[in-house]
Amino acid sequence: MLYERLDRLRQRTSERLAELYKQPGFNHQAVWEREAFVDREVERMERLLGVDRGLCFGRLDTVDGDVAHIGRMAIADDDYNPLLIDWRAPAAEPFYRATAANPGNLARRRHIQVRHRKVTGIDDEVFTGDDATLGAVHGEAALLSALTAHRTGRMSDIVATIQAEQDRIIRAPMAGVLVVQGAPGTGKTVAALHRAAYLLYTHRERLERSGVLVIGPNDTFMRYIDQVLPSLGETGVTMTTVAGLVTGAEVSVRDLDDLAVLKGDVRMAGVVSAALRQHQRLPRRPVPVQVDGIGFELSTEQIRAARTRARRSRRPHNAARAVFARDLLTGLARDYLERSGQVADEEDIAETRAELMDDAGVRAVLDDLWPQLTPEQLVAAVFANPKVHRAATRALEPAERERLADPSRLPKGPWSAADIPLLDEAMELLGEIPDEEALAAARREEREREAEERFARELLSELDLGFPVDAGQVADRYRGAPARATVRERAGADRAWAYGHVIVDEAQELSPMAWRMVLRRVPSKSMTVVGDIAQTSAAGGARSWDAVLEPHVDGRWRLETLTVNYRTPAEIMAIAAGVLSTIDPSLQPPESVRSSGEQPWSRRVDGGQLAAETARAVRAELSRDAEGRLAVIAPDERAAEIARELRTHLSDDGARGSVAFGGDGAAALDARIAVLTVDQVKGLEFDAVIVVEPAGIVAASARGATDLYVAVTRPTQRLGVVHTGELPIELGALAETHAP
Ligand SMILES: Nc1ncnc2c1ncn2[C@@H]1O[C@H](COP(=O)(O)OP(=O)(O)OP(=O)(O)O)[C@@H](O)[C@H]1O
Numbered sequence: 160m161l162y163e164r165l166d167r168l169r170q171r172t173s174e175r176l177a178e179l180y181k182q183p184g185f186n187h188q189a190v191w192e193r194e195a196f197v198d199r200e201v202e203r204m205e206r207l208l209g210v211d212r213g214l215c216f217g218r219l220d221t222v223d224g225d226v227a228h229i230g231r232m233a234i235a236d237d238d239y240n241p242l243l244i245d246w247r248a249p250a251a252e253p254f255y256r257a258t259a260a261n262p263g264n265l266a267r268r269r270h271i272q273v274r275h276r277k278v279t280g281i282d283d284e285v286f287t288g289d290d291a292t293l294g295a296v297h298g299e300a301a302l303l304s305a306l307t308a309h310r311t312g313r314m315s316d317i318v319a320t321i322q323a324e325q326d327r328i329i330r331a332p333m334a335g336v337l338v339v340q341g342a343p344g345t346g347k348t349v350a351a352l353h354r355a356a357y358l359l360y361t362h363r364e365r366l367e368r369s370g371v372l373v374i375g376p377n378d379t380f381m382r383y384i385d386q387v388l389p390s391l392g393e394t395g396v397t398m399t400t401v402a403g404l405v406t407g408a409e410v411s412v413r414d415l416d417d418l419a420v421l422k423g424d425v426r427m428a429g430v431v432s433a434a435l436r437q438h439q440r441l442p443r444r445p446v447p448v449q450v451d452g453i454g455f456e457l458s459t460e461q462i463r464a465a466r467t468r469a470r471r472s473r474r475p476h477n478a479a480r481a482v483f484a485r486d487l488l489t490g491l492a493r494d495y496l497e498r499s500g501q502v503a504d505e506e507d508i509a510e511t512r513a514e515l516m517d518d519a520g521v522r523a524v525l526d527d528l529w530p531q532l533t534p535e536q537l538v539a540a541v542f543a544n545p546k547v548h549r550a551a552t553r554a555l556e557p558a559e560r561e562r563l564a565d566p567s568r569l570p571k572g573p574w575s576a577a578d579i580p581l582l583d584e585a586m587e588l589l590g591e592i593p594d595e596e597a598l599a600a601a602r603r604e605e606r607e608r609e610a611e612e613r614f615a616r617e618l619l620s621e622l623d624l625g626f627p628v629d630a631g632q633v634a635d636r637y638r639g640a641p642a643r644a645t646v647r648e649r650a651g652a653d654r655a656w657a658y659g660h661v662i663v664d665e666a667q668e669l670s671p672m673a674w675r676m677v678l679r680r681v682p683s684k685s686m687t688v689v690g691d692i693a694q695t696s697a698a699g700g701a702r703s704w705d706a707v708l709e710p711h712v713d714g715r716w717r718l719e720t721l722t723v724n725y726r727t728p729a730e731i732m733a734i735a736a737g738v739l740s741t742i743d744p745s746l747q748p749p750e751s752v753r754s755s756g757e758q759p760w761s762r763r764v765d766g767g768q769l770a771a772e773t774a775r776a777v778r779a780e781l782s783r784d785a786e787g788r789l790a791v792i793a794p795d796e797r798a799a800e801i802a803r804e805l806r807t808h809l810s811d812d813g814a815r816g817s818v819a820f821g822g823d824g825a826a827a828l829d830a831r832i833a834v835l836t837v838d839q840v841k842g843l844e845f846d847a848v849i850v851v852e853p854a855g856i857v858a859a860s861a862r863g864a865t866d867l868y869v870a871v872t873r874p875t876q877r878l879g880v881v882h883t884g885e886l887p888i889e890l891g892a893l894a895e896t897h898a899p
Contacts (some may be wrong), residue, residue: 160242160753161242168896169208170572172200172203172204172207173204174266175196176197176200176204177195179193179197180197192231194335205394206232206392211233211537214232214273216319217246217251217254217298219265219267219269220265220268221264222266226805227250228243230253231245231392232246232392248360249355250354253434255325256327259270259286262287265528266282266285267286269283269863270287270301272319277361278541282299283512284298289527292712294847298319301320303753304429305317305320310629311788312383312788313382313384313386314349314384315387315390315641317349318353318398318675320344328350328354328599328687328721329350329354333660333685334790335684336686336688337687337717337719338689338690338708338716338717339687339689339720340718340721341689341690341720342721342871342872343452343691343724343735343749343845344726345723345749346723347663347691350374350383350689351662351689352384352662354397354662354687355371356391356392356393357394358660361395367839369658370658370660371660371662372399373662374399374662375434375665377400377838379843380842383842383843400670401676401721402576404579404583404654408535408579408582409572410572410576410579411573411574412574412577414576414698416698416861419576419670419699421555422575422577423580423698424670424672426554430555431537431541431588432583433553433554434537434540434551435589437540437550437648438476438540439466439483439529440528441459442525444457445457446462448524449457449520450520452732453498455494462528465482465483466483469482473486474590475588475589476588476589477590478593478607479529480525487525488512488515488557491512492509492511495580496508496511501517506656519647522852534583534586534591535570535582535585536570537588538570538578538585543564545564545566548693576697580672580676581672584676587679598807613628615804616846621661632764635885638875639748657681657682657683658681659683661680661685661686661687662687662688663687663688663689663690663840665690665842667691668696669697670697670699671707674710674711675709684711693742693743694868694869695836695862696862696866698862700799706714722749723752724749724752724872727874729753729760730754730755731751731872731874732748732873733892734890737869737889737892738871738889738890741749741864755876759871759893760879760893761879761890762881763883763884764881764882766883769852769881770800773791773801773881774805777832780847780849786845786846786847786880788830789849790840790847790849790868791805791832791834791848792835792837792849792851792871792873793835793836793850794852795837795838796853796855798820798835799820799821800837801834801851817830817832818831818832818834819833820833820835821835823831823832837866838897839867843878845875845878846874846875846876847876847879848871848873848878849880850879850881851876851881851882852881852882853867854884854887864889871890880893
């Protein structure tokens with residue numbers, strides 16, 4: 160019956176759309192009115208199409224005999240009686256929260272499993288009477304079937320099986336900073352994405368205007384999670400990496416750890432700002448300048464006064480140049496007029512100043528004293544311009560100053576991940592380089608748009624449409640703006656956009672400089688920060704939440720901890736727990752929600768046989784699981800070679816083409832076999848994982864044990880290790896066995 164209703168709703172929506180498209184747009188008003196309706200119907204259609212899979216997944220029976228069904232969206236019959244309650248509505252909360260100790264007025268909770276519109280399983284939890292049946296997890300059968308299903312290379316939503324501790328996070332109030340700390344596989348990412356959907360539902364009007372931003376660690380990860388929100392009917396969220404927040408800067412090189420740590424240090428904000436001050440030059444001697452063949456001098460006092468005024472204007476450097484130029488050239492214009500014997504009034508001075516501004520010689524002097532700069536030029540100067548470097552890094556230790564110096568750096572890059580927050584910092588201080596013509600055009604444009612918006616607002620108030628329509632959007636349409644930009648598009652194109660809520664995933668990897676950059680985008684400090692301090696592997700990443708957040712929110716943040724591991728079976732988690740204890744014996748491993756009955760294995764091989772033996776293990780894995788996805792995780796410096804050799808070894812099996820190597824996001828997610836480094840598997844999961852040469856992973860950096868911990872916590876089913884030499888002590892719990 161629900162699906163009948165869904166089909167009818169779709170039918171009606173598509174009929175309405177067809178009608179709307181047929182209507183002629185005989186005048187502006189008719190056009191925008193129609194477009195507003197079309198938008199609404201298209202959005203509705205998207206939602207109706209997105210919810211088919213598992214439309215209804217729960218049922219609540221109260222002790223009073225009332226029945227409610229819970230699903231992906233709210234559906235009512237023709238008389239507005241609710242048939243299905245949206246999972247985010249307050250009425251759905253008991254479905255996720257009720258416990259044996261605290262059942263509220265529930266008598267029974269039912270989890271319904273559906274496949275292709277057919278019910279395939281029912282799982283009841285009874286809260287009352289002798290047959291009360293409540294386990295530690297909610298909807299155990301549905302949960303276990305989700306957890307043991309083959310991985311697809313894309314994260315799925317968990318709306319039908321959200322657990323109570325996750326639900327608390329999802330429905331937490333929007334204001335302030337919420338930190339979600341949790342071990343691998345506890346559902347931090349998936350809970351954070353459901354929280355985005357919940358916040359959009361609960362604060363729709365506000366967030367639709369300001370937008371929600373989700374920041375993740377790399378492009379592969381962003382692709383891995385990009386289906387979750389659409390499957391929950393939400394398509395308007397901006398999703399990007401930290402580097403993606405700075406347009407035009409591509410990360411193509413990697414810094415050595417100690418350099419990355421230094422670049423991520425908050426003292427670098429002072430370095431960038433000191434470097435900028437170096438470009439606001441105060442020469443020791445007067446500066447000669449020729450105008451119309453006559454020689455003038457700009458005194459150091461004049462230059463100092465103009466510089467002080469420009470700095471005090473509090474405008475970004477590139478905009479403050481106009482203040483500097485005006486001040487300096489007013490004096491010069493006066494001198495010029497005096498010398499030519501004229502009695503000058505203000506108007507003459509203004510006119511002469513404007514002429515001076517166009518004089519090539521004068522402009523060259525201005526460019527020397529207060530140049531227009533791009534962020535790339537400023538940051539490159541910190542490394543490569545000896546004078547700027549010397550002055551800007553004065554507050555650093557001698558060894559640090561030396562580390563930053565790199566005469567080969569150019570404004571065109573290449574850039575490392577740690578350079579990105581420096582570029583953003585520079586952008587913040589510099590602002591855009593004003594283009595006078597563009598500025599005038601933008602001012603004209605803005606005035607016209609305001610007039611249209613006023614007109615749209617008046618029309619809307621007369622029309623009383625019965626649903627909210629944004630006058631700004633209508634104005635854009637009315638003016639024939641090229642297809643109206645969504646909030647997501649507008650926010651993405653505007654560096655200074657203030658988001659309504661920001662979610663940061665794998666947040667432990669952000670350096671203090673990266674935090675400054677993220678927080679700039681959310682002045683309200685309404686954030687969800689998701690991560691695991693025990694998994695920090697980036698040089699310059701967080702060692703405690705307190706340390707990273709304290710400077711920005713001064714103790715005003717809340718911590719929620721997730722404790723149950725849904726991804727990794729107990730057998731593998733026992734091995735991971737051994738690794739964790741070598742990182743910090745006081746850290747508690749998460750509790751796995753299930754066992755698989757399969758022991759992880761390890762196999763010691765001769766050096767020359769590493770690739771051949773890895774290929775053998777891969778082949779064994781393929782033959783035992785025809786559909787599964789497998790990751791081979793190798794030390795950074797070995798991964799390319801292992802991928803190459805695996806392809807050769809597997810060419811006879813026809814499996815050669817299914818080996819993907821690193822970098823390319825989509826290939827790594829879609830391939831049957833992906834050879835990846837630890838950096839690349841962060842946040843991902845696979846049916847099976849083979850770790851190659853774990854000692855190499857441990858030895859590669861100061862945080863090598865953490866990297867190994869990340870690697871061994873990726874599988875949902877099976878873990879194997881192929882190694883030459885002794886196993887590292889971190890894997891002491893892994894008994895020597897033969898690969899299956
Ligand atoms: N309540 C749940 N129902 C079904 N599956 C779940 C649930 N919670 C978590 N999972 C599954 O567990 C896996 C791990 O979740 P997720 O990737 O969000 O964990 P994480 O804490 O972010 O891990 P990591 O720290 O390793 O990135 C995912 O496949 C997710 O779908």
